[in-house]
Amino acid sequence: DPEKVKLGTPESDSPGTRVRVLGRVHRMRAQKDVVFITLADGYGYLQCILTGDMQHAPNNRELHADFFTIIGRAAGDKEAITTRVAPDADPQTLYDNRHLALRGETSSSVMKVRSATLRAFRRAFEENRMLEVTPPAMVQTQVEGGSTLFKFDYYGENAYLTQSSQLYLETCLPSLGDVYCVCPSFRAEKSLTRRHLSEYTHIEAELDFITFTDLLDHLEAVICRVIDLTLAEPEIAGFINQLNPDFKPPSRPFRRMKYSDAIEWLRAHDIPNEEGQPHQFGDDIAEAAERKMTDIINQPIFLTHFPSEIKAFYMKKDVEDRRVTESVDVLMPGVGEIVGGSMRMDDWDELMNAYKHEGMDPSPYYWYTDQRKYGTSPHGGYGLGLERFLAWLCARYTVRDCSLYPRFTGRCTP
Ligand code: 4AD
Ligand code: MG
Missing domain, CATH: 2.40.50.140 (Nucleic acid-binding proteins)
Known part of the structure; x- marks a missing residue:
């Protein structure tokens, strides 16, 4: 033969x-x-x-x-699904037949870029002497607010599917140094948007003994390194070029913009808040406004220093302005937020007050708060949504096209 x-x-x-x-x-x-x-x-x-x-x-x-x-x-009946992306096909039919749609040239090239991107992230982290860990997906604490928790019965106790591995990554710093993970995160998102999934691949990193500026510099370096490594693979560069002919690696340094300046920017550009009113300090910058701003600026943005009232309980406050936190969202044109990160409250008393302020019982978090009791350190980290990163890199309209088998409101099949 x-x-x-x-x-x-x-x-x-x-x-x-x-x-x-x-x-x-x-x-x-x-x-x-x-x-x-x-x-x-x-x-x-x-x-x-x-x-x-x-x-x-x-x-x-x-x-x-x-x-x-x-x-x-x-059988020849589903040929249209497998051989071409049928732009006029009913999206539900395409999702029902995801197992066949994946065979299409577009879907399979996105999945190959996805694989190369994962490889590049792991390599970029290893180059930074960071260690990969795999925290649990079944947990009894929340990270990003109770409204998006998936709850399930765990031998008669309440448990949740993890929203983020952040708290576990923080606990690894003393034993392992800087760490990262590539794990699924789960969000019971009530809204159907083109950038929300119920299960997504969350690339999270946590760095010890750093300043907020170190965190931003690291994030910029990792994102740029991942793009360079991905484009260095000729086959993958070819796919990216087909999917996103206009793609250019972003220039450094990324624009850094404080939340308060973004509010001024939105007011100056007549982009209203969710109530249709001019943005005020303290408003959440909703998806539509965020995307408009990012599309107009048309380059990556580090949006920093969000007010503590609209951010998670664990975020460290800025010493110069206690209303705001040392927090960052990375925004990319076409998608908006692809990364959320911050410095963490490293003082035990301050963290306890934060639980109180949120009306949260700190006792299930003893393993997290102990971190502040037994040798604390200034540290911070971030989470990047892989599907959102890919939607940006491959110019996909929705993150659903960047997931192997997307999970979103009303869909858990195939
Ligand atoms: O901004 P988020 O909620 O931040 C965290 O979970 C932090 N605890 C991460 C950390 O500091 N270790 O989520 C981080 C990123 C978002 O920027 C977004 O890219 C992605 O996760 N993400 C989602 N992607 C798809 N579908 C959803 N429902 C997502 N929710 C968040
Ligand atoms: Mg966020």
Whole structure:
């Protein structure tokens, strides 16, 4: 038997060789004496002709089949889903058939960019001497507010699916130094938006003995390193170019903008808050306003120093202005927020007051607050939503297209 080769690899690409390929018929065009088949195997595509003379094929690479066997016949009723992104297809039909839609060229290239991006993040973290850990997904504490908790019965006790691994990462600093994780996070989001999932891949990092400026510098360096590493893979750079022809790596340094300046910016540009009123200090900058601002500025923004009243309980206050926190959101054009991070309250008394202020019982958090009792340190970190990062990098309209099997309100299948 000739050598068995994967499509799109150098072995399948040497002219004049006899090879054995196995794949699925991706596209087929039958003429009188000749059948053109685009064969796909997840590695690449190869045009095959079953009879007749050699014809022109993409990349001038073509397999002239002198023998073939059919391994299994396929029903033809869902061809439109697998062979092209059908922009006019009902989205629910596409989500129902995600297992087949993934075979399309667009979906599969997004998944390949996703894999390369994960590889790049891990490498960038390792280059920074950070250690990967895997905190639990089943927890009994909240991180980002009670309204988005998925609750379940855990041997008769209440437990939740984790919203963020942050608190666990913080506890690793004394034993492991700087750490990161790539884990699913869960949010019972009530709203259906193009950037919210119920389950998403959360890339989180926590750094010890740092200042807020160190945190921002690190974030900028990691994001840029990940883009460089991803584009350094020729096949992946090709996919990104097809998906997002206008993509340019962002220039450094990223624009740094305080929340209070963003409020002024929004007022100056007549972009109203959710009540249709001019933005005031203390307002949440909602998704629509945030996206408008980012699209107009059209470059990455570090939005910093959010008021403590609109941010999570654990965020450290700014020593110069106690109304605000040492917090940062990274905003990208087309998507808005892709990262949320902050310095953490490292003083035990202050953290206890924060629980009180929020009306939260600190006792289930003893393992977290102990961190402040047994050798505290200035530290901070962040979480990046992988699907949002990809929506930006690959210019996808929705994060749902950047998840293998997206979970969102009303969908937990397939
Ligand atoms: O801003 P968030 O809620 O921050 C945290 O969870 C922190 N505890 C992270 C940390 O400091 N370790 O979420 C972080 C990021 C967001 O910026 C967004 O990219 C993503 O997670 N994210 C979601 N992505 C998809 N669907 C959702 N429902 C998301 N919620 C947050
Ligand atoms: Mg956030």
